[in-house]
Amino acid sequence: MRVIIRKTYEEMSKEATALVKKRLTVKRDLVLGLATGSTPLGLYRELVRMHKEEGFSFKLVRSFNLDEYYGLPPTHEQSYRYFMDTNLFDHLDIDKRNTRVPDGLAPDVEAFCREYEEAIKRVGGIDLQVLGIGGDGHIGFNEPGSSLASRTRLVALDEQTINDNSRFFARREDVPKFAITMGVGTVLEAKEIILLVNGEKKAEVLAKAIEGPVTSLISASALQFHPKVSVFLDEPAASALTRTAYYRFSEEAEKKLGREIF
Numbered sequence: 001m002r003v004i005i006r007k008t009y010e011e012m013s014k015e016a017t018a019l020v021k022k023r024l025t026v027k028r029d030l031v032l033g034l035a036t037g038s039t040p041l042g043l044y045r046e047l048v049r050m051h052k053e054e055g056f057s058f059k060l061v062r063s064f065n066l067d068e069y070y071g072l073p074p075t076h077e078q079s080y081r082y083f084m085d086t087n088l089f090d091h092l093d094i095d096k097r098n099t100r101v102p103d104g105l106a107p108d109v110e111a112f113c114r115e116y117e118e119a120i121k122r123v124g125g126i127d128l129q130v131l132g133i134g135g136d137g138h139i140g141f142n143e144p145g146s147s148l149a150s151r152t153r154l155v156a157l158d159e160q161t162i163n164d165n166s167r168f169f170a171r172r173e174d175v176p177k178f179a180i181t182m183g184v185g186t187v188l189e190a191k192e193i194i195l196l197v198n199g200e201k202k203a204e205v206l207a208k209a210i211e212g213p214v215t216s217l218i219s220a221s222a223l224q225f226h227p228k229v230s231v232f233l234d235e236p237a238a239s240a241l242t243r244t245a246y247y248r249f250s251e252e253a254e255k256k257l258g259r260e261i262f
């Protein structure tokens with residue numbers, strides 16, 4: 001696991017963008033796995049800037065989002081489809097038909113989830129998955145106790161997630177109680193993963209996820225099983241880590257060798 005620490009959120013986002021750009025340059029039809037929330041906004045802003053200022057094209061890119069609130073239509077301002085369109089897709093030349101977000105109104109949820117997994121397989125799997133971490137250690141909406149082998153499915157949201165996400169809704173009662181999410185097992189099948197974390201509020205849970213034991217109570221800890229993960233942090237998010245000196249040393253070694261060390 002690569003752990004890359006930068007002073008600020010902006011620097012961390014730029015560093016993550018550099019990795020995404022590098023992968024996109026090698027494979028123009030990259031299959032991206034995408035997250036919503038506050039954390040990836042800096043990355044998405046940088047991708048939009050790359051397109052607008054550098055003329056970088058996303059025409060061939062395909063994408064699958066991690067999750068969607070169950071019960072929200074795509075037109076709802078707090079739906080993840082709306083989030084992705086307004087924060088990213090509308091500002092790129094990506095073909096929206098190639099962008100998938102779980103359908104929060106799917107009448108047959110199980111059939112929908114099966115089809116979502118099949119659609120990922122049909123394009124050859126996710127090349128690069130972007131993740132954030134929840135205050136309770138979740139990735140996607142895989143709340144504590146989610147099987148580390150779980151697949152795309154309907155889940156109930158944890159109390160902490162409802163509280164955390166109530167900041168986006170007028171009233172706490174308006175936060176949906178259910179979601180469709182890729183499973184931990186689905187996420188682990190991505191060929192490569194980047195985890196972005198910023199802010200001191202996430203420091204403890206991040207330390208548990210990457211330096212603690214693997215446990216379904218912190219679903220992000222399952223990333224320790226994945227051979228190709230880069231974690232991008234700002235300094236406040238890295239403040240509870242114990243092996244920071246090693247991460248910095250490893251990053252220096254990467255520069256000397258001119259290659260990534262996972």
Ligand code: F6R
Pocket residue numbers: 034035036037038039040066067131132133134135138139140141
């Ligand atoms: C969002 C998602 C979630 C978020 C996590 C962090 O699609 O899957 O796991 O990444 O809840 O959210 P923020 O970035 O808002 O702190």
